[in-house]
Each structure stands twice: as C-alpha cells, then as structure tokens.
Amino acid sequence: MSRASRLEFHPVTPDRFRDLEVLFGPRGACGGCWCMYWRLKRSEFERHKGQGNRQALSRLVDSGEVPGLLAYHGGVPVGWCSIAPREQFHTLDRSRVLKPVDNQPVWSVVCFFVAKGFRRKGVSEQLLEAAVKYARTRGARIVEGYPIEPAKPDSPDVFVYTGLASAFRKAGFVEAARRSPTRPIFRKPLK
Numbered sequence: 001m002s003r004a005s006r007l008e009f010h011p012v013t014p015d016r017f018r019d020l021e022v023l024f025g026p027r028g029a030c031g032g033c034w035c036m037y038w039r040l041k042r043s044e045f046e047r048h049k050g051q052g053n054r055q056a057l058s059r060l061v062d063s064g065e066v067p068g069l070l071a072y073h074g075g076v077p078v079g080w081c082s083i084a085p086r087e088q089f090h091t092l093d094r095s096r097v098l099k100p101v102d103n104q105p106v107w108s109v110v111c112f113f114v115a116k117g118f119r120r121k122g123v124s125e126q127l128l129e130a131a132v133k134y135a136r137t138r139g140a141r142i143v144e145g146y147p148i149e150p151a152k153p154d155s156p157d158v159f160v161y162t163g164l165a166s167a168f169r170k171a172g173f174v175e176a177a178r179r180s181p182t183r184p185i186f187r188k189p190l191k
Contacts, residue, residue: 007073007123009130011066012080017058019070023077028054029113030161035067035082038089038110068111069134071127078118081127082111083135086144097180098146106187107140112163124163128171136190145173145186 012020028034032050034057040048048056060067065088071079086108092098109131114123128145135143147163165175165184173186 007071007078007126007130009069009071009127009134011134012061012068012070013066014061016070017061019072019077020057020080021054023070023080023115024113029080035080035111035113038082038091041090069127069130071114071123071130073118078115079123079127080111080113081109081124081131083107083109083131083143085140092146097183098185099179101144101177101185101187104142106142106144107135107138109143109145109163111161113161125167125170128163128167132171132188132190141190143173143188143190144176146183147186149182149184151182 010016023029024034028050032053034050034053036048036053036056037045039060040053040056045053057067065084067084068080068082070077071081084107086092086100086106089108089110092108092110093100109128112124112127114127132143145163145168147165147168148160149165150160165186168186171188173188175184176187177185179185
C-alpha cells in the first residue's frame, strides 16, 4: 500500500465487531488490552486482561456505544483508532501528565492499532482525519490527542499506540499542553 492509497473507514458497531477481532488477533492488539486500558481502573484492567477485556469491549459495542473507527483496505480491516468523548476514558483523569487542559468538553483520540504490513504507511494519519470527521458529525467542538514525541526516532511500534506527535501535526492539531518532555497534549478545534 502506498501513502496515497485510500482507505475506507467505519465506526465499530455490533455488525463490525468481528472485523475488530480479526484485526486485533488472539492477543487483543497488544497483550490482551482490547483497547480497554483507558476505560477501566488499572486494577480492573489488569484483572481482565485478555478475554475479560474483549468481553468488556464487546458489551460496550453491544450497548450502542461506538468505541472507535476501523480502517479497511480492499475490504480487510487494517487499522483502528479509539475516539470518544473524554469522559469515557477514566484513566486520563487520573494522570498528572494528561489531566484536562481546561474545562472545555473534548473528544479524545487515545489509541491506534495498525496491522503489521500497513505500519509506517500513513494509515494513522488517515485514521486521525477520519476520527476528526466522525467526531464533528457527533457534535464535537474540540478533538484532543495524547501522542508520543519519542526521544529516539525509531521507537518500537508497541510504544507508540497513542500515536506520534508528527501525525497529529500533519492532521492540523496544535500543541495545547506539555507536562512531560515526551507526552504533549494536542488539540484541533472544529468549526
């Protein structure tokens, strides 16, 4: 896939949950996370790693919540981006580094997962643009992200699951706060 290749994006709904399972594989994307890290208390997350987190995500989707978007290439799921109103991600509020910038309501992009053969090809940037469009259609006024600004340029992919600052900059986000050298908070106001 070239950087210019177009992807198709869809919200994760019950009829697309199987596609998310295929993308995440038996390990649940990374070590049994199933993208529940930001939604659960740390002790609960650890206790339910693996199948328990998969079931929690499945219940969330079955309840009508949309936890994020899938990217498809040729009908095959190749990428994931978690986006929702910030209040759904309880772990953010417990973080000194990622605590709220102000009291404005924001939608948060907290995680990306891209299939191995599609990494470093611009999928995250396209997912981020699709996430902004999706949030806008749901009434979001600000979209916020918590990417990594790695000290080393070749950080292993597993450590950049919140995205890279460079991808957020390319998508028109601007830095709103930085309480850690490697963890800026980026925002994009929506019109």
